[in-house]
């Protein structure tokens with residue numbers, strides 16, 4: 001006694017089902033199951049329905065992925081610009097408030113070149 005129940009095909013109750021339809025999950029045997037690249041189906045109608053649904057879902061997913069990528073890129077670009085602005089602002093403040101030998105040297109040279 002194993003107790004394992006054999007699931008019969010929806011069209012042939014005496015035959016063991018090899019699997020269930022992906023679309024309507026009806027059990028089907030080897031004879032009536034339609035095997036496609038995407039899986040097993042009980043009928044052509046189910047196969048078409050499921051494949052159409054998959055196409056729509058995939059199209060939606062790729063569209064969402066594209067939008068997410070775009071906004072992510074935009075956010076990152078804005079972040080970089082803000083960071084650069086902050087760095088430039090801080091550098092400007094530091095340069096005007098403190099004595100930086102190198103900067104002063106450069107300014108002096110430019111001034112002497114210009115004759116100021």
Ligand SMILES: [Zn+2]
Nearest residue numbers: 021024042046
């Ligand atoms: Zn089906």
Ligand SMILES: [Zn+2]
Nearest residue numbers: 009012029032
């Ligand atoms: Zn069958």
